[in-house]
Amino acid sequence: MQKEKIQELISLALEARKFSYSPYSHFEVGAALLAKNGRVFTGCNIENAGYTPTNCGERTAFFKAVSEGVREFTAIAVVAGPAGTKGDLAMGAPCGVCRQVMMEFCDPGEFLVIVAASVEKYEVYTLEQLLPCGFGPKDLGM
Numbered sequence: 001m002q003k004e005k006i007q008e009l010i011s012l013a014l015e016a017r018k019f020s021y022s023p024y025s026h027f028e029v030g031a032a033l034l035a036k037n038g039r040v041f042t043g044c045n046i047e048n049a050g051y052t053p054t055n056c057g058e059r060t061a062f063f064k065a066v067s068e069g070v071r072e073f074t075a076i077a078v079v080a081g082p083a084g085t086k087g088d089l090a091m092g093a094p095c096g097v098c099r100q101v102m103m104e105f106c107d108p109g110e111f112l113v114i115v116a117a118s119v120e121k122y123e124v125y126t127l128e129q130l131l132p133c134g135f136g137p138k139d140l141g142m
Contacts, residue, residue, distance in 0.1 A: 009077035029057035
């Protein structure tokens, strides 16, 4: 993937992070999911006082896309950090639940996960690198 496209996704994830609802952890996450058709779906984390109903930014982006009929994806950019942080953020990789959602819709050897601290500071992984021996639809013969 071209550097310009990666940086565009990171910029969109940074914008999405601004909508984070994180009154409990004060840890804001933004994500930008690139579909194979070129559309981008953004998401932020949405917390809940009951904690369990909390939804990560990555899953918010995936669920928005799937709810609109899109099920094929190329890459996702993720940015995360404490509320009020400007400049370089943490390099927060997706949690295990988000990685499992990615396995449902993505080819683990091809889908890219961009973990970013800023537009200039980021790492790119395949889903397979982040979730080796992942379990997905193919394991059920689908």
